[in-house]
Amino acid sequence: MLRSSIISFKGLRASPNAIGTKLSMYKLVSINATIPISQGRSMATKADGEQTKKSKKSTLTKDLKDAKSTFKKLKEEHRKKQFALEEKVKERKLQEKIKERKLKDKVKERKLEEKEKKQKKKELAEITKNFRKLGAYPMFVKTKKGSKQSLADSAKEFNLLSTDEKEKYRQLADEYNEKMEKIYLPKPKSPGNKYSRYISEHYVKDDRPFAEVSKSLSESWKRLSKEEQESYSPSAEELSQYKADYEKWLQERKSNIESLKENPL
Numbered sequence: 001m002l003r004s005s006i007i008s009f010k011g012l013r014a015s016p017n018a019i020g021t022k023l024s025m026y027k028l029v030s031i032n033a034t035i036p037i038s039q040g041r042s043m044a045t046k047a048d049g050e051q052t053k054k055s056k057k058s059t060l061t062k063d064l065k066d067a068k069s070t071f072k073k074l075k076e077e078h079r080k081k082q083f084a085l086e087e088k089v090k091e092r093k094l095q096e097k098i099k100e101r102k103l104k105d106k107v108k109e110r111k112l113e114e115k116e117k118k119q120k121k122k123e124l125a126e127i128t129k130n131f132r133k134l135g136a137y138p139m140f141v142k143t144k145k146g147s148k149q150s151l152a153d154s155a156k157e158f159n160l161l162s163t164d165e166k167e168k169y170r171q172l173a174d175e176y177n178e179k180m181e182k183i184y185l186p187k188p189k190s191p192g193n194k195y196s197r198y199i200s201e202h203y204v205k206d207d208r209p210f211a212e213v214s215k216s217l218s219e220s221w222k223r224l225s226k227e228e229q230e231s232y233s234p235s236a237e238e239l240s241q242y243k244a245d246y247e248k249w250l251q252e253r254k255s256n257i258e259s260l261k262e263n264p265l
Contacts, residue, residue, distance in 0.1 A: 127253045131184035136166050139173035179265055183256040188245040191234035195221060198232045 134142065140158045141151070149157075158166070192200070199217050206213070221229070234242075 123254075127250065127257060128187065129184075131180050133177045133180075134173045136170040136173055139169045139176060142176075143169075143172075176265060183253075183260055185249060185252060185256070188242060188249050191238040191242050193234075194229055194232040197234070198224075198229075201232075 137155070137158050140161075141154050144154055161169075191197075198221055199214075202217055202220070203213065208216075
C-alpha cells in the first residue's frame with residue numbers, strides 16, 4: 001500500500017502541455033526518485049502559477065510596448081500639429097509685417113508725391129507769376145540790399161534825396177524793368193470759355209454802371225438755347241494752338257528764370 005502511494009522517477013520532467021492539468025493526466029518520466037502524489041500535485045500547481053505569472057507578464061509587457069508605441073505616435077502627431085501651428089503663427093506675423101511695411105511704404109510714397117507736387121506747384125508759381133515793375137523808391141531799396149538799414153530809415157533817406165538823385169534811381173528802375181520784361185515774357189492769351197467770349201463780343205460800354213451792364217448780359221446769355229451757347233465755345237484748333245503756345249512760353253520762362261538766378265541783375 002505504501003509503494004502504491006509513491007511515484008518513482010529520476011527527475012520530474014513534465015512537458016509544457018502537462019502543467020496545470022489533473023494528476024492522472026501528467027506524463028511523468030522516471031528519474032531514480034520517488035515523491036508523494038500530494039507533493040507532485042503541489043509542484044504542478046506551483047508550475048501552473050509560474051506559467052500564469054509569465055503569461056501575465058508577457059501580456060503586460062506587450063500592453064506596455066503597445067502603450068509606448070501609441071504614446072510615441074500621439075507625441076509625434078502632437079509635435080507635428082504644434083509645429084504646423086507655430087509655422088502658421090509665423091506666417092501670419094510675417095504677413096502682418098509685410099502688410100505693415102507696404103502701408104508704411106505707401107504712406108512714405110504718398111508723402112513724397114505730395115512733397116513733389118508742392119515743389120512743382122511752387123516752381124510753377126515762380127515761373128508763371130507776373131512781373132511787377134519797380135519805381136524809383138523800390139530801386140533805391142534794392143540798391144541797399146545787404147545793408148542792415150530798416151525800411152523806415154531807407155524811406156527817410158530817400159525822401160532827403162534831391163530830384164536829380166531820385167531821377168537817377170527812376171532811370172535805373174526803367175532799365176531794370178526793360179530787362180526783366182524780356183525775362184518775364186507775357187503769358188499767351190487764352191481763347192476763353194463760351195460765356196467770356198459772349199460777354200467780350202456783346203459788351204457795350206455806355207453810361208450805365210458796370211454792374212447793370214453785366215447783369216443785362218447775363219440775363220441775355222441765359223435766354224440763349226444750348227446750341228446757341230455752344231456756338232461761342234472755342235474751336236479745337238484754337239485750344240490746340242493755345243496749349244502749344246502755353247507750353248512754349250512756360251519753357252522759355254523757366255529757362256530765363258534759371259539764367260536770372262545764375263546771373264542776377
